[in-house]
Amino acid sequence: MVVSYAILAVDLEAITGTAFGLSYILLFAGAAYSLALTPFVVLTAYVLRVATVARNTVSSGPFILAHEEADVETKE
Numbered sequence: 915m916v917v918s919y920a921i922l923a924v925d926l927e928a929i930t931g932t933a934f935g936l937s938y939i940l941l942f943a944g945a946a947y948s949l950a951l952t953p954f955v956v957l958t959a960y961v962l963r964v965a966t967v968a969r970n971t972v973s974s975g976p977f978i979l980a981h982e983e984a985d986v987e988t989k990e
Contacts, residue, residue, distance in 0.1 A: 920946075
């Protein structure tokens with residue numbers, strides 16, 4: 915919300931012209947929103963990653979592999 919008001923406070927006369935058929939103010943607003951939302955996206959990705967790891971690691975106890983029989987034939 916704060917970013918929206920900050921972008922609206924920019925003087926439209928200060929940024930004039932077009933690039934790729936779009937006005938500079940439109941490109942500026944899009945870049946400002948993207949830059950402002952980057953920390954939120956990174957935090958969300960981190961939280962989702964931690965939640966996925968926590969969900970897949972349901973068992974409690976020491977972090978060791980279960981004992982499995984060897985696939986090697988032994989001579990008796």
